[in-house]
Amino acid sequence: MVLVMLGHVPEATNYLKQRIDSNSSEKNADTLYWPRVLSYLAEQYFAQNNLVQARDAYEAVVAYGNKADAVIYKEFIKKGLPAAKVFDEPEAHYNLGQTYAGLGNKQKAIEHYGLVIKSETYSTLAHTKSGAIYLEAKQYPEAITDFSAALKNDPRNTDLLYKRAFSDCQIGNTGNAKADLNTIITIDPKHPTAKYLLKQCHRT
DSSP states (O other), rough: OHHHHOOOOOHHHEEEEHHHTTTOTTGGGGHHHHHHHHHHHHHHHHHTOHHHHHHHHHEEEEEEHHHHHHHHHHHHHHHHOOOOOOOOHHHHHHHHHHHHHHHHHHHHHHOOOOOOOHHSSSSSSHHHHHHHHHHHTTHHHHHHHHHHHHHHHHHHOOHHHHHHHHHHHTOOHHHHHHHHHHHHHHHOTOOOTTHHHHHHTTTO
């Protein structure tokens, strides 16, 4: 960590890789430590916009975290305890989604946001990010599904309401679009584009 703080990221990477390799035995219960170390390193890469190495580090987080869960699973079974996951998988997959989105790999980004959603059905952030990718790709039904899920936790979010209204308008769901746009205008009468889109939807 000190090496990273001093700006010596390559040296920190090599050191961490050596330490991880030397502690990769399934018998080593300290495997729980390494996903956290890798996550810290990946965050440093991401902060420096070094997305390729951030991606590799986050992928290692997932791989090593799964290994940690396998170790704990064996220990619990031996002791007659129910299996349990200890690895914070949703956070790692969300970060991978962000990284792949930054690299322009939208399909992989959606894949990892989907894994977050699988664990946390109403993850507002994951649904919002996934919906934005679908919207950009003009996959409006999928975008609507994601924005609707995000709005369950944040029903007065005018940005999400507008994006869902825009998507509905594009596929002819004018009734749904107008309802969202009127909600936006009620919340924010000075919204810059809601009234314009409402007029456009009236023409369809």
